[in-house]
Amino acid sequence: MPSFDIVSEVDAVEVKNSVDNANRELSTRFDFRNVEASFELKELVVTLKAEAEFQLQQMEDILRSAMVKRSVDPKAIKVDEKDIHTGKTFSRNIRFQQGIEQVLSKKIVKMIKDKKMKVQASIQGEKLRVTGKKRDDLQGVMAMLKAAELEQPLQFNNFRD
Incomplete structure (x- = not known):
């Protein structure tokens, strides 16, 4: 029968490649010059770190566009509701649903x-x-x-x- x-499922290799591409784009953007901002990937959880909250939204957009270029469906991500504020940095976790x-x-x-x-x-x-x-x-x-x-x-x- x-x-x-x-x-x-999400292809973990493509997720890693899209995070790497987003980090590369972050280093070339003028609005992120002399700003501590980064993407980190650990076990299908991407942590966005920046100095201001509005920069997190810009970084999320950068990551989404990098994911689309690598054929990772943006519907597969789940963004945490609360941003974490420690010292002078803000961070946001983005999880990929499996x-x-x-x-x-x-x-x-x-x-x-x-x-x-x-x-x-x-x-x-x-x-x-x-x-x-x-x-x-x-x-x-x-x-x-x-x-x-x-x-x-x-x-x-x-x-x-």
Whole structure:
């Protein structure tokens, strides 16, 4: 019976490359001359550090544009609500989401069931498995999920016929 998995993953190498590109762009920008500002990446958490709060927003925009250039979906990031102020520096953490959260998984399963397609969707940890009798039904589910505006990017892999 044909099946495929719905996952939400971020390529860690591309994230590292986009952070490196953002650091390079930061060193060439005129408005960041003689300013202590940097991007640091540790375990898919990027820490932005700058001397002023408005510079953090500019740095976030720089990082987003670098991510788009490296084909990393900007919907995969989650920005911490509070900025951290220590001494003369401000910092902000940006996390990259790996896996589909339980709430979103249930929402996707409900969307599939509401369409009354002849497929079954099951939650398996941080991914979903969709099975059906016909390959066309599975491709219909893929098209429906691509068209849906979800808060997290989805990839489809492990397609078995």
